[in-house]
Amino acid sequence: MTIIPPVDFNLQSTINSHGWYDLPPFRTNEHKSELETIISLSKLKHVHIRIREMNSVVEIVPMNKTIRLSKTEKEKIKNIVRSMLRIDEQLNVFYLLCKKEKHLRWVPKRQAGRILRSPTMFEDIVKMMFTTNCSWALTKIMTEHLTHKLGAKTSDGLFSFPAAETIAKKSEKWLRKEISCGYRAPYLLKLCKDISNKKIDVESFRSSDISTEELYEKLCSIKGIGHYAAGNILKLIGRYDYLGIDSWVRKRFSELHKNGRKVSDDVIEQHYNRYGTWRGLICLMEVTADWHT
DNA sequence: GCGTCCAGGTCTACC
DNA sequence: GGTAGACCTGGACGC
Numbered sequence: 652m653t654i655i656p657p658v659d660f661n662l663q664s665t666i667n668s669h670g671w672y673d674l675p676p677f678r679t680n681e682h683k684s685e686l687e688t689i690i691s692l693s694k695l696k697h698v699h700i701r702i703r704e705m706n707s708v709v710e711i712v713p714m715n716k717t718i719r720l721s722k723t724e725k726e727k728i729k730n731i732v733r734s735m736l737r738i739d740e741q742l743n744v745f746y747l748l749c750k751k752e753k754h755l756r757w758v759p760k761r762q763a764g765r766i767l768r769s770p771t772m773f774e775d776i777v778k779m780m781f782t783t784n785c786s787w788a789l790t791k792i793m794t795e796h797l798t799h800k801l802g803a804k805t806s807d808g809l810f811s812f813p814a815a816e817t818i819a820k821k822s823e824k825w826l827r828k829e830i831s832c833g834y835r836a837p838y839l840l841k842l843c844k845d846i847s848n849k850k851i852d853v854e855s856f857r858s859s860d861i862s863t864e865e866l867y868e869k870l871c872s873i874k875g876i877g878h879y880a881a882g883n884i885l886k887l888i889g890r891y892d893y894l895g896i897d898s899w900v901r902k903r904f905s906e907l908h909k910n911g912r913k914v915s916d917d918v919i920e921q922h923y924n925r926y927g928t929w930r931g932l933i934c935l936m937e938v939t940a941d942w943h944t
Numbered sequence: 945g946c947g948t949c950c951a952g953g954t955c956t957a958c959c
Numbered sequence: 960g961g962t963a964g965a966c967c968t969g970g971a972c973g974c
Binding site: 782783784785786789834835838874875876877878879880897898 | 954
């Protein structure tokens with residue numbers, strides 16, 4: 652399976668855009684030039700794939716050579732990969748903005764700005780919930796426990812990200828103990844039950860045409876998702892109006908713009924306001940610039 | 945090895 | 960509307 656990406660696409664920059672590549676079922680190689688994950692086509696069919704870029708073409712290789720995929724299933728996998736890698740995202744205006752700023756000229760040069768997302772919105776929301784109020788090490792532990800204990804095992808020994816319905820069947824006590832997600836357990840359980848009972852349809856968020864403010868409010872109405880998490884989930888939807896400020900952004904901003912002096916979130920917000928609807932992505936590029944060098 | 949303290953966002957009760 | 964405290968875990972630190 653292959654995808655012809657636009658000329659401004661770069662797989663390595665997309666993989667390296669943020670920490671998602673480090674959370675299972677994602678995994679990558681040393682140079683972050685290839686990405687593996689599991690695409691769940693149904694409750695019973697999970698396909699372990701490797702994504703790589705060869706001669707300006709994105710290749711998708713199923714890792715289980717014996718698996719049979721219909722034409723429809725192959726098309727579905729290709730569409731999910733397009734969505735994960737943000738291949739159809741138009742960044743021309745963003746790149747023009749970056750070219751005007753001396754310190755951001757590296758962004759179009761490295762074809763950065765496409766932020767890796769999970770196969771599903773649900774997976775993105777749960778992982779974002781797991782980044783709140785803890786170290787990255789704990790985020791990894793929680794995600795590893797969730798996939799290993801509730802995900803489906805593929806024939807080559809990897810585990811898929813579990814469906815909301817699977818998690819919803821577990822108790823809060825079980826999630827606390829087995830997933831190590833602590834006080835997040837009731838939030839996770841409520842989200843999964845609401846999805847199972849069709850009270851909320853998070854998968855529609857990526858293609859929704861409601862305003863960014865409304866989408867932000869919808870995200871904030873999910874227990875366990877606050878201003879930081881909602882702002883960053885919006886970036887994964889392709890809306891960059893919110894900064895999603897966390898301790899890392901505060902630290903990097905003070906180092907980059909204030910000689911290490913701490914500033915309030917209002918000061919950070921005001922600084923990026925001049926970038927309009929691209930401000931969230933500009934902020935992300937600034938604070939992660941050294942990851943790309 | 946053990947105990948203590950701290951960092952990390954979000955929620956809720958209270959003013 | 961603003962604020963303080965609780966939530967839970969891993970890691971750093973001191974003993």
